[in-house]
Amino acid sequence: MTAPDPMTTKGAADSEPAAIAADRFESILFPNRQSPAEIDSLRQPECFSDLNLDQVVETATAGRGEYTLQPFFFATSRDPATIYYRHDVFRDLDNPAAGNCVRVFATAMQELRGHLAQAGKHYYTLQKQRCFLDAVDVYCRALRRLADELATTALQSEGLNRLRKYLADTFAARDFRDMESEAGKLIDALGQVRYALLIDGKRITVRRYEPEPDYGADVLETFEKFRQGSSKEYRFDFRFNAEMNHVEAAILDRVARLYPEVFSALADYCSHHADFLDPVIARFDREVQFYLAWIEYAQRFKDEELSFCYPAVSDQARAVFANEAFDLALAEKLRVDKSSKAIVTNDFSLTGMERIIVITGPNQGGKTTFARMFGQLHYLASLGCPVPAKEASLFLWDRLCTHFEKEENVDDLTGKLEDELLRIHGILESATSDSILIMNESFLSTTLNDALFLSRKVMEQIVKLDILCVSVTFLDELSSMSRSTVSMVATVDPIVPSRRTFKVIRRPADGLAYAVAIAEKYRLTHHDVKARISRNAGEGRA
């Protein structure tokens, strides 16, 4: 499925300086070396919450807040080469050997950032310097280890091979090796420093440490006989707090005067290595988390016997299909709830003239889930992620539009129906034939007659636009409006009609709905409600 990668062929021209530059590692996500500079200003697409992609991304990136991975999930692409570059990196990192090298590296980089953050927070130079020193030390060791471990791992992707080469070049440089060895020596020297304090009135005097008895222990021992059962109101914890006040800083300054060699070496080191952190490495550290996040996220579903695949993608062909596909957000919820309900997968396939899937069927039959699944697959494909299906061929779209009912908003002074119409109008105005549209139960807030009238009008325009569309509706009439329309139905168990199968299959709409049966299920029939309230009243008196 992997497309021929133009970068691989270029590797042959290694000897030419220009070719080396083109081959230099820049980004593990963007093979053409330019990351959209504005990546961090990307906003969450509006379809996100409708498709529950916000939940998907939140779960997938959970615990990785520091990397701000969300923008990468907003940066979709229509370029098949980019998609396939990412597929290759995914395949490499999905191998635990390579994946774990990168995880170990990431942990060290976190530690490094912790030190730097501390350095930034500190007000006093001597503290900043110490944190900085620790950061550089951690950094050097992290790079060494990453390089050592990647060297013994089989890598297929262009992205990681370029990184391996880049690291080798880094270590070859003298500057890096000096920075590395000096850090270790300084850390040892600082560990040896001890001192003593005299606090008297407004004065503090500092000198080198000489052994003296522990007076506190002496005092405690003296008063030990008075100790009673503990009265717990006030307790004193002398916890470590890295912050210093100016008096402590003044003390530290005097300690530095007592040990001048150590502290001047520290100052020199810091000013000399201010730019120790290579921006290419920093960027890799962040971007590679996109892969790890998705791999770990997908693994939890693979553990449940569900499949992920690398879809074939095209920005031309509208013949799309997927087998054994599922809604990630729902699957996660069922998984977390340890629900006994198995996750139901579904298939779809559009061929020839077919563009529009109209889904009908009983409430709670999996219609909306199916529509979300269709949207999620197409969205994820355009990120270069493995998608939740056994196999799939998907379309690279220019706009992915959703029209789901919005919650009523007190601040919004527009009526509900008008708001819905305004939104669908806006969508149809901006959509092109390369767009995808997903509609869920439009026009519920009006009468049956109005809903039919409005849905027909809108569907006529969708047919005319010739775009890929999924429409969930309770109006059976919509499922046979045009030759580009495919009818799919959420099915029920033929023996026990109130039991849903959550399978959505291709067949004519059958007009069944089960609302009153559901009312019984919730004990909300006239008789049930009266009996329940009278029981509540009885308990209230008891």
Add this chain to the structure above:
Amino acid sequence: MKAFLMYVGRDFDPQEPLPANATDLMQDLGLEVIFGAMSGGDPFLQEVAKNAVLSSLAEQGEILYRQQILIDAMANPEVVRGLYDLAVEAIEREKHIWGWMTTRYPNELLHRSVEVMELFADRLSRLRRIADEHGPRFQSTGFCRFFAMLRTELDDEYLRRVRDHLARLAFRGGVLMSADLGPENKGVDYVLRKPPDARGGWLARLQEWVSHLGEEPQEAYTYEVAERDEAGFNALSELKSEGIAPVAAALAQSTDHILSFFKMLRLELAFYAGCLNLRDRLTAKGEPICIPKPANLGETVLSGRGLYDPALSLSMESRVVPNDVDANGKELVIITGANRGGKSTLLRGLGLAQLMMQCGMFVPAESFRATVCSALFTHFKREEDSGMKSGKLDEELARMSAIVDRLTPHCLVVLNESFASTNEREGSEIGRQIVRALLASQIRVYYVTHMYDLARGFFAECLSSALFLRAERLADGERTFRLTEGEPLPTSFGEDLYRLVFAQPTQAATPASSGATSAT
């Protein structure tokens, strides 16, 4: 000493869990906006407003107790705000003194406790002065009791005794200890060493110490904290106090008791301060408010003049269109009519007025009378369940079922477009069964619906206990936002809207961006 400004003889407890319907009420009635106005930007006021408003009072007497206090507060806003500010100041200043080191250093705790006690003694004196000066103008049972308590408990003799204690507390000492250079170059592992002799000047003591162990004087450097450097002295104190652990606890505990009095006072006044803020916001734009008349459970009363939705009013520039409601003796109010015609607005106005009345507040109307309900429940149509456990109808029915679990006679249930997530025929049937059962169980129901089948069905029964209101639509199609009594009509107005929306060009601001745009 207790403030008791929220309940007769009982503290207001904001820790008490909110009733189970609180989340629905917040969302359905737009309470965030109300709480926001009550807070005037103060998150504390907001939190108290939320707790007080959502924890409805069930007894007429409890409501009247608060109403009286509120009337006093509205007549003397500057005194009540002054009391509130005094409590806040005491609490805030106490916090400020607390700093971050006190729990670690007993020496500081002692200093601090002295300082806090001085602060509190001063504020208690001021409370007494307010009681002397303004107390006589207050008429409510709650405030009269409160001011009388201040005059008795905080008499001159008592306040003098407190100051006398404070003057006697002082602290001295010099400390010697050793330390290591820990992580981030911070001093760690302070160990108290035997202190030097305290006789003589500091220089003599220093010389003795420096030459204490060695034959030769050691290299040593001295830092002197500047005279005015309060933080520096705090830091010194902090370093010193490691050996002096349990000294300060008793005084600290006493200050804690006084602090909790101020906190309770602040908490209970916060509700009234919130009411004053909301009153100011509403009256500033010319909206009326009134003290409602709660009626006892026995009689079915609902009548209001100039009733409006304050949440809506606060979110727009102009005043909103008010409505009059005369539904005395009506157990069921069904509201139908044009989309965007003010149905939901009236429903929220009714719900809010009921809720505000039941926590002792004024209500958004020129006049308002209503039967006290034992609990108010809202069931509004919601966006697709993002939990995905269920389809929309399931979500609605599950929510309704959860309400029924808690319903007892004399509750009030407010429904907005409920059961419309399936088709009209089935939705009407479900709605009919539930509403009938509620009415039969002595529960009042206000229901906004566009389901003609449902509304028409009740209308045809000619129930004397039912009232039908309809959003007005003039002959030219314009909506007035006024609701008048009238029978349900068979259609909505979707076709009009369609022609309107699809005839006009898309504005840049309309949701044309409703989707993801792919980079190419």
